[in-house]
Amino acid sequence: MQTPKQGQKGGSAPAAADPEAEAIAAIEKSGGSVRPIAQNDDRKEVSFYLQGAAIKDADIAPVAQLKKVAYLHLGKTSVTDAGLSAIKGLTDLEQLHLEGTKITDKGLANLKDLKKLTYLNVYNTGVTDAGLAQLSGLTALKSLYVWQSKVTPEGVKKLKASLPNCQIVNGWDLEAKPAAAPADKPAEKPADKAKQ
Numbered sequence: 001m002q003t004p005k006q007g008q009k010g011g012s013a014p015a016a017a018d019p020e021a022e023a024i025a026a027i028e029k030s031g032g033s034v035r036p037i038a039q040n041d042d043r044k045e046v047s048f049y050l051q052g053a054a055i056k057d058a059d060i061a062p063v064a065q066l067k068k069v070a071y072l073h074l075g076k077t078s079v080t081d082a083g084l085s086a087i088k089g090l091t092d093l094e095q096l097h098l099e100g101t102k103i104t105d106k107g108l109a110n111l112k113d114l115k116k117l118t119y120l121n122v123y124n125t126g127v128t129d130a131g132l133a134q135l136s137g138l139t140a141l142k143s144l145y146v147w148q149s150k151v152t153p154e155g156v157k158k159l160k161a162s163l164p165n166c167q168i169v170n171g172w173d174l175e176a177k178p179a180a181a182p183a184d185k186p187a188e189k190p191a192d193k194a195k196q
Contacts, residue, residue, distance in 0.1 A: 019065045020065055020066055020067060022062075022065070023062035023063070023064075023065035023066055024062075024066070026062040027046065027048075027059075027062050027063065030048070030051070030055065030059040031048070031050070031051035031054065031055070031059075032046060032047060032048040032051065032055070032059065032060075033045075033046070033047050033050075034046050034066070037070055037071060042068055043068045043069070043070035043092065044066060044068055044069045044070060044071075045069075045070065045071040045072075045073075046063055046066065046069055046071070046072050046073070047071075047072075047073035048060065048073060048074055048077050048079075049073040049074075049075050049076065049077075049097070051077065052076050052077060053076070053077065053078045054077075054078070055074070055077035055078060055079065056077075056078050056079070056083070057078075057079060057080055057082050057083030057086075058083075059077075060074065060077075060079055060083050060086050060087070061083075061086045062086075063086055063087060063090070064086040064087065064089055064090070066090075067092075068092050069090045069092060069093055070092055070093065070094045070095065071093075071094065071095040072087060072090070072093060072095070072096050072097070073097045074096070074097055074098055074101060075097040075098065075099040075100055075101065075121065076099065076100040076101070077101055078101070078102065079098070079101045079102065079103065080101075080102045080103070080107070081102075081103060081104055081106040081107030081110075082107075083107075084103065084107040084108075084110040084111070085110055087110060087111075087114075088110040088111070088112075088113060088114075090114065091113065091114065091115065091116065092116060093114050093116060093117055094116050094117060094118050094119065095117075095118065095119040095120075096111070096114075096117060096119065096120050096121070097121045098120070098121060098122050098125060099121045099122065099123040099124055099125070099145065100123065100124045100125070101125055102125070102126065103122060103125045103126065103127060104125070104126040104127060104128075104131065105126075105127060105128055105130045105131030105134065107131075108122075108127060108131040108132075108134045108135065109134055111134070111135065111138070112134060112135075112137060112138075114138065115137075115138065115139070115140060116140055117138050117140060117141055118140050118141060118142045118143065119141075119142065119143045119144075120135070120138075120141060120143070120144050120145070121144075121145040122144075122145065122146055122149055123145045123146065123147050123148055123149065124147070124148040124149065125149050126149070126150060127146065127149045127150060127151060128149070128150040128151060128152075128155070129150075129151055129152055129154065129155025129158070131151075132146070132151055132155045132156070132158070132159045133155075133158065133159070135159060135163070136159060136162035136163065138163070139163065141163055141166045142165060142166055142167065143166070143167050143169070144159075144166055144167070144168045144169070145169045146168060146169070146170050146171075147169060147170055147171030148171065151170065153170070156168050156170050
């Protein structure tokens, strides 16, 4: 039996496409970016931040095909709990921005195995104390932002007991305090106002 020559039907199959290159192309097509975090570091930063609410769950799905993603910026996008299933396999992930998204406790369940995660921002989301409890196994977590979420002081206290090295910024201690009246300027007298 003869082997078909190049250019004839039945020849060798084309090389398989590179799934990572295809994923990067899809991310960039939706307006996201993928870049190395440093010149001598092959880990990646993936960002959809500049596209805002236009980014949906389907747009972030290609991220699951990437290797060595260290930073992922999904802040202020329209990503939901369902979309977070695309990132649960990103075991090299260190920083995750979810601020201003539609994420709730259900979505945080996808983060349980991200053991290298050191930074998580869920500011202005639907996350509650139940969601925080799902993070208790993330022992590398050093910074967690929960301000303007549905997290209570009690939930912060419980998570802090599990993750004593994690700084949890809840914003309650950042609330504006009433300013004291300046002591060096005497109050203006009503008679002085009349002269003006």
